[in-house]
Amino acid sequence: VTQPKLPLLVDTPRAWAELAADNLSVFLADHAVCEQHAALAALSLIARYPQDDELVVRMGALAAEEVSHLRRVTRLLHGRGLSLARRRPNPYAQALRKHIVAEREPELKVDRLLVGALIEARSCERFTCLGQALGPRDPEVAELLHDLGPAERRHWEIFHGLAAREMSAVDLESRWRNWLEWEREVIAPRGTTPTVHG
Ligand SMILES: [Fe+2]
Ligand SMILES: [Fe+2]
Numbered sequence: 633v634t635q636p637k638l639p640l641l642v643d644t645p646r647a648w649a650e651l652a653a654d655n656l657s658v659f660l661a662d663h664a665v666c667e668q669h670a671a672l673a674a675l676s677l678i679a680r681y682p683q684d685d686e687l688v689v690r691m692g693a694l695a696a697e698e699v700s701h702l703r704r705v706t707r708l709l710h711g712r713g714l715s716l717a718r719r720r721p722n723p724y725a726q727a728l729r730k731h732i733v734a735e736r737e738p739e740l741k742v743d744r745l746l747v748g749a750l751i752e753a754r755s756c757e758r759f760t761c762l763g764q765a766l767g768p769r770d771p772e773v774a775e776l777l778h779d780l781g782p783a784e785r786r787h788w789e790i791f792h793g794l795a796a797r798e799m800s801a802v803d804l805e806s807r808w809r810n811w812l813e814w815e816r817e818v819i820a821p822r823g824t825t826p827t828v829h830g
Contacts, residue, residue, distance in 0.1 A: 638753050638785070639808075641816040648758075648823035648830070649765030655826035656773055657709075659762070661717035662827040664705040666755065669722060670787075671698035673748060681741065687794055694787060701780055708776060724829035725751055727818040731811070738798035739807075745798075746811045749791035751829075754819065756784035758828055 652659045674695035681687050709715060728747050734740040763777035796804055822830060 638757050638788070639812060640750075640753055640757055641812050642819060644758055644761045644819075645823050646761075646765065648826075649761045651824075652762050652826040652830075653765050653769065656770060657712065657714050658717075658826045659828065660705060660709055660712075660773070661714060662830070664702060664709060664716040665719055666722070666828045667698050667702035667705055668716075668719065669725070670751075671695045671702065674698060677744065677748070680744075686797070690790055690794060694790060697783060697787075701783070704776065704780075708772060722829060724754075724818060724822060728815060731814045742795045742798050742804070742807060743811075745791045745795035746808060749788045749795070750811060750815045752784045752788035752791060754815065755828060756781050756788065759784065 674691040677691045678688050678695075706716065725747075728750060732740070732743045732747060734743050759777040759781045763774055763781065766774050766777070768774070792808070795808075798804075799807075819829075824830065
């Protein structure tokens with residue numbers, strides 16, 4: 633099955649996938665933290681924009697889905713005698729968020745949503761990349777990645793779709809193109825630690 637292409641400008645180097653495949657317990661413990669962050673980020677958008685009915689409904693569903701991902705990764709970790717990693721800042725997400733400089737709505741909301749879209753798209757790309765490198769080495773993790781990839785793909789489209797309601801298609805496109813460039817800069821020096829966005 634050929635998947636529709638992700639919007640990202642660069643692919644993760646194969647070396648990262650090999651590193652993560654060789655350090656799956658580190659990857660999984662970090663992955664659980666990412667799912668927590670994803671659920672919390674969706675809930676914080678609800679808290680910021682409680683009057684945006686569509687956003688509240690979609691982010692509520694998304695948060696529930698991220699919690700189900702968290703539970704699945706947690707089961708897998710516990711089955712291997714491992715625990716979740718501690719909550720920690722995510723340097724990738726932090727570096728991206730530095731580019732949110734809008735001071736007014738709807739630009740601020742658009743930027744927050746586009747950052748969400750980028751993180752989901754990159755996570756999807758990383759899961760796919762690792763899944764391919766992993767091959768038959770660890771069928772349980774391969775199955776997890778295979779199931780979560782399409783979910784994260786849907787998620788970036790949800791974030792992008794919510795942003796698209798807020799401005800003209802032309803304005804959104806030029807803003808999105810800037811964000812894609814920033815994402816390229818932020819991800820470029822990474823790929824050296826076996827975490828989801830490492
Ligand atoms: Fe997720
Ligand atoms: Fe997600």
